[in-house]
Amino acid sequence: RAKREGRGRVCFFETGMDRELRDRRLLQHDLRHALEQSEFQVYFQPQARMDGEIIGFEALLRWNHPVRGFVPPDQFIPLAEESGLIIEIGDWVLRETCRQAASWPRPLQVAVNLSPVQFQTGDLERSIHQILLETGLAPTRLEVEITEGVLIGDFTRALNLLRRLKALGIHIAMDDFGTGYSSLSYLQSFPFDKIKIDRSFILNLEATPQSAEIVRAVLSLAHALHIPVVAEGVETEAQRAFLQREACEVMQGYLIGRPEPIERYADLIGINVERRRYA
Ligand code: C2E
Ligand code: MG
Ligand code: MG
Ligand code: MG
Numbered sequence: 001r002a003k004r005e006g007r008g009r010v011c012f013f014e015t016g017m018d019r020e021l022r023d024r025r026l027l028q029h030d031l032r033h034a035l036e037q038s039e040f041q042v043y044f045q046p047q048a049r050m051d052g053e054i055i056g057f058e059a060l061l062r063w064n065h066p067v068r069g070f071v072p073p074d075q076f077i078p079l080a081e082e083s084g085l086i087i088e089i090g091d092w093v094l095r096e097t098c099r100q101a102a103s104w105p106r107p108l109q110v111a112v113n114l115s116p117v118q119f120q121t122g123d124l125e126r127s128i129h130q131i132l133l134e135t136g137l138a139p140t141r142l143e144v145e146i147t148e149g150v151l152i153g154d155f156t157r158a159l160n161l162l163r164r165l166k167a168l169g170i171h172i173a174m175d176d177f178g179t180g181y182s183s184l185s186y187l188q189s190f191p192f193d194k195i196k197i198d199r200s201f202i203l204n205l206e207a208t209p210q211s212a213e214i215v216r217a218v219l220s221l222a223h224a225l226h227i228p229v230v231a232e233g234v235e236t237e238a239q240r241a242f243l244q245r246e247a248c249e250v251m252q253g254y255l256i257g258r259p260e261p262i263e264r265y266a267d268l269i270g271i272n273v274e275r276r277r278y279a
Helices: 016-034 073-083 086-102 116-120 124-135 155-167 183-189 199-203 209-224 237-245 273-278
Strands: 040-049 054-065 069-071 109-113 142-146 171-177 194-197 229-231 250-252
Touching: 016 054, 016 073, 040 086, 040 109, 054 073, 054 086, 073 086, 086 109, 086 116, 086 124, 109 171, 116 155, 124 155, 155 171, 171 183, 194 209, 199 209, 209 229, 209 237
Parallel strands: 054 109, 109 142, 142 171, 171 194, 194 229, 229 250
Antiparallel strands: 040 054, 040 250, 054 069
8 A cells, every 4th residue: 555655655544553553663673773873872860868869870771763863762672572672782781881880980889671571582691790791890789670571471480590690799679669460479589679669659649648658558568578669750859758758768760860871970970070071
């Protein structure tokens, strides 16, 4: 149909669904070349203790598409997972993040998101090991964030892999806690180093009494298990004050800082901006 109409012409009868599918295919195609074209960049979002002290960063992948500009990870990560490209991309994110973190004057923690696909296929353990050796980053400075998707599927295999990563000294964080189907049961299977309360609960803290109760419950559960909690998506002083009252350990969100290239946080990682500029 599209062929008959000639190249570059949008078919009049194309439905919304057709368009969406075509768009996904185009994006998937472009994704194949994104690595070699250096279109990816790692942004860093600070994590702070409740007194404001910065303790580390979460690495968040950005794709700067030559025509579309920045494509959100929620749009291209699923495509990368479907095509298996996430293995290569995931390795790149790990290497780039560890390389950068190893060069910071202050030995802060860095967290990297891992896809379930990286656990199922590829040799994640070997990659991580290799990257740590190559970059010289201390394993204890690396944290990996997983969602419950990692533990669905080959549960035993994923669990064993997590155990071996933890044995290397790498920290393991449970991301988006509270949004999955069985987050609770995973807490008894693995000694997570951190629990990240999903942003949706923090967002509704003030408006929805239920959210406040859920946040309280997660904090009390995590504390009973001696697991520190990170609140995601903290945007307001009221949210921060609530979390501090409830003894949450760490916060992350626009109130502290947005994901940015690390240069924007030069002072936090211990680079004296003035000196560097005039050196
Ligand atoms: P996530 O790991 O839960 O990351 C937190 C997301 O919340 C980030 O979105 C971050 O920019 C956003 N965020 C942080 N603070 C606030 C806030 O105060 N307000 C609001 N409205 N948003 C906030 P982002 O960067 O768009 O990433 C979305 C998701 O994409 C991530 O969720 C993660 O699941 C995935 N992702 C990002 N980078 C990678 C990666 O390198 N590998 C894999 N596998 N997934 C990644
Ligand atoms: Mg995360
Ligand atoms: Mg999250
Ligand atoms: Mg998320």
